[in-house]
Every structure is written in structure tokens, then in C-alpha cells.
């Protein structure tokens with residue numbers, strides 16, 4: 001079997017990847033459903049988004065369902081275009097909320113801009129990620 005060593009190699013790659021900084025983790029692809037819509041659930045909490053990196057296809061509708069982990073700290077989801085313009089802003093709550101977008105190829109940062117006076121913003125505390133849209 002020639003594929004066994006390759007599979008082992010991939011497994012080792014995956015293990016080494018887990019030890020690296022989160023920014024190096026491969027993006028989680030949105031699921032392309034039969035209706036032509038790409039769907040993905042993004043979980044937010046103090047102070048993270050999971051997954052931190054999302055991959056989606058350009059020019060096809062993308063639905064991001066936002067779920068918040070239970071907690072008393074309020075969070076928001078902000079998605080910016082490659083030019084820094086805000087494309088979506090959602091106050092996250094106990095009920096899931098869905099954002100639907102159709103985007104051209106590019107890198108779209110998302111983050112929580114909330115900040116308690118005198119403290120670092122949630123974005124600075126790690127509540128940030130990247131949506132990578134490709135052809």
C-alpha cells in the first residue's frame with residue numbers, strides 16, 4: 001500500500017499544525033448545500049471565534065450562522081471587506097443569527113469590536129478571525 005505512508009505523513013502534519021499558532025491553522029470550508037448555498041456555523045465566546053479561519057467560494061451565497069457560548073459578556077460579529085469597509089455587524093445573542101452574503105474573492109477579517117472602558121478590545125484579546133473567499 002503506497003497510500004499508508006502518505007496518510008501517516010498527513011496525520012503528522014495535522015499534529016504539528018495543532019501546535020502552531022492559531023493563525024496557521026487551515027481554514028474550515030463552508031459546506032456547499034444542494035440549494036447552492038454555502039453554510040457554516042461560527043461560534044463566538046470570551047474571547048474567540050471558532051473556527052478562526054473560514055474558506056468559502058466566491059460568487060456563491062454564503063450563510064454564516066452565529067452562535068454565542070453562554071456567558072454574561074456581550075459580543076458582536078463584524079465582518080470587513082478587503083478594503084476595510086464593514087459588510088456586516090451583528091449583536092450576538094442566545095438565539096442563533098444568520099448573515100447571508102455573496103462575496104468576490106478576497107480576505108475578509110471578522111472580529112468582535114466590544115471593549116470595556118480601560119480594557120483591551122475583544123479583538124485584541126483574540127476574538128478575531130479571517131474569511132478567505134476564493135474562486
Ligand SMILES: [Cu+2]
Nearest residue numbers: 075112114122
Ligand atoms: Cu466580544
